[in-house]
Amino acid sequence: MDVLYFAWVRERIGHPKDRIETEAATVNELVAELRAREDRYAAAFADLSALRVAVDQELTDFDAPLAGAREVAFFPPMTGG
Amino acid sequence: MDVLYFAWVRERIGHPKDRIETEAATVNELVAELRAREDRYAAAFADLSALRVAVDQELTDFDAPLAGAREVAFFPPMTGG
Amino acid sequence: MRVVVQEAPFDFGAEAEAFASGRSDLGAVVTFTGVVRDTGDAARDRMEIEHYPGMTEKALAKIAEEARTRWSLGDVLVIHRYGALTPGEKIMMVATAARHRKDAFEAAEYLMDYLKSRAPFWKKEFSGTDTQWVAARDEDEDALKRW
Amino acid sequence: MRVVVQEAPFDFGAEAEAFASGRSDLGAVVTFTGVVRDTGDAARDRMEIEHYPGMTEKALAKIAEEARTRWSLGDVLVIHRYGALTPGEKIMMVATAARHRKDAFEAAEYLMDYLKSRAPFWKKEFSGTDTQWVAARDEDEDALKRW
Numbered sequence: 001m002d003v004l005y006f007a008w009v010r011e012r013i014g015h016p017k018d019r020i021e022t023e024a025a026t027v028n029e030l031v032a033e034l035r036a037r038e039d040r041y042a043a044a045f046a047d048l049s050a051l052r053v054a055v056d057q058e059l060t061d062f063d064a065p066l067a068g069a070r071e072v073a074f075f076p077p078m079t080g081g
Numbered sequence: 082m083d084v085l086y087f088a089w090v091r092e093r094i095g096h097p098k099d100r101i102e103t104e105a106a107t108v109n110e111l112v113a114e115l116r117a118r119e120d121r122y123a124a125a126f127a128d129l130s131a132l133r134v135a136v137d138q139e140l141t142d143f144d145a146p147l148a149g150a151r152e153v154a155f156f157p158p159m160t161g162g
Numbered sequence: 163m164r165v166v167v168q169e170a171p172f173d174f175g176a177e178a179e180a181f182a183s184g185r186s187d188l189g190a191v192v193t194f195t196g197v198v199r200d201t202g203d204a205a206r207d208r209m210e211i212e213h214y215p216g217m218t219e220k221a222l223a224k225i226a227e228e229a230r231t232r233w234s235l236g237d238v239l240v241i242h243r244y245g246a247l248t249p250g251e252k253i254m255m256v257a258t259a260a261r262h263r264k265d266a267f268e269a270a271e272y273l274m275d276y277l278k279s280r281a282p283f284w285k286k287e288f289s290g291t292d293t294q295w296v297a298a299r300d301e302d303e304d305a306l307k308r309w
Numbered sequence: 310m311r312v313v314v315q316e317a318p319f320d321f322g323a324e325a326e327a328f329a330s331g332r333s334d335l336g337a338v339v340t341f342t343g344v345v346r347d348t349g350d351a352a353r354d355r356m357e358i359e360h361y362p363g364m365t366e367k368a369l370a371k372i373a374e375e376a377r378t379r380w381s382l383g384d385v386l387v388i389h390r391y392g393a394l395t396p397g398e399k400i401m402m403v404a405t406a407a408r409h410r411k412d413a414f415e416a417a418e419y420l421m422d423y424l425k426s427r428a429p430f431w432k433k434e435f436s437g438t439d440t441q442w443v444a445a446r447d448e449d450e451d452a453l454k455r456w
Contacts, residue, residue: 173326174325174326175322175323175325175326175327176322176326178321178322178325178326178340179320179321179322179323179325180322182344183397184397185344185397186344186345186346186347186396186397187346187347187348188344188346189343189344189345189346190341190342190343190344191340191341191342191344192339192340192341192342192417193325193338193339193340194337194338194339194410194413194414195337195338195339196336196337196410197329197332197333197335197336197337197338198333198336199333199334199335199336199408200333200334201334249333250330250331250332250333261346263341263343263418263421266341267341267414267417267418267421270339270414271410271414274410274414
């Protein structure tokens with residue numbers, strides 16, 4: 001599974017993308033795995049209310065299932081327009 | 082005083098402008114004088130709810146005073162834009 | 163602020179591009195353009211717009227000034243044509259520029275609502291040998307009530 | 310319907326002029342343009358816009374499609390840039406065309422409200438040696454509630 005990071009999440013983690021083998025059933029389980037990796041991941045995922053998540057390029061919630069997902073992305077609230 | 086007509090009011094009366102000497106104190110009194118002139122004026126002013134009036138190029142009401150007015154215009158509801 | 167009443171066509175693209183250009187304090191620009199439709203209550207070949215020279219310019223300027231008192235606007239443009247127009251031609255445009263989009267949108271809608279019912283223009287439609295003055299619509303008068 | 314995501318500047322005047330041109334069934338055209346301001350919470354020298362290639366185009370197309378189901382629209386255009394921009398530059402534009410002005414205005418406001426908070430763009434400001442990610446504003450999130 002590809003895990004992508006954008007904006008300050010990308011900057012805090014230090015790179016834009018991880019390729020991850022995971023058994024995580026939901027986004028929350030994936031977040032728990034990522035937090036456990038290194039301090040910079042724990043810092044990036046410290047406050048989930050400041051984050052948004054997309055699974056296969058669709059915005060979703062942190063309790064969304066990951067079955068079949070190929071790409072998960074984490075980023076701050078969007079500021080388009 | 083110049084009395085101007087626009088759109089179908091102009092067409093019904095047959096010309097765009099009259100120069101009138103009047104003692105009318107209000108628009109309503111002016112309308113009464115105009116109605117008495119000829120049938121085509123009576124026809125044009127038959128239904129005041131279908132008309133709007135401007136005194137000296139400002140929209141106003143039919144009971145507006147005419148003291149000092151130089152130009153009165155009658156026309157249907159506007160359809161700009 | 164610029165208010166233009168003219169018979170000639172205007173260059174919408176050039177006007178839109180030039181409006182508020184170089185004003186880096188204004189984050190939001192809204193334009194509205196009115197186009198002659200060829201299908202209304204009846205098909206139409208052309209339209210003629212009559213206006214009240216003198217009052218028209220004053221009425222438009224007053225509407226634009228009122229918009230500037232109600233919203234925080236950096237600039238306002240109103241262009242309105244009169245005379246003969248054919249379907250597809252642009253009748254008029256308004257443009258508003260503001261720091262934030264809410265002001266720009268609301269002011270543009272306000273300008274349009276007032277322009278429709280309070281600026282001295284009258285439209286006449288020509289369809290074959292038929293002619294008809296366009297009737298004011300109740301919903302256009304009602305639109306003023308929200309302001 | 311056309312959705313464009315690009316790094317290069319776009320020609321607003323030409324896009325505005327070309328949009329819905331020749332469509333004499335559409336009486337109302339609205340455009341909104343977003344411009345980089347040089348004064349926000351702090352003066353800014355430039356801005357960089359990051360986006361999510363792939364998702365961005367999908368998200369914009371979905372927002373535009375949703376607008377087409379909610380309002381009677383003849384055409385919709387969305388152009389959004391990414392990369393480095395300086396104050397005064399145009400970030401993005403939307404355009405809507407409809408028979409009547411209410412549809413064109415509401416759809417343009419809807420597009421802007423969703424584009425602000427639901428399209429994957431992130432703005433970073435550069436002021437001298439300071440950099441700062443632009444924070445999402447509560448009022449932009451609140452704006453979605455009216456739809």
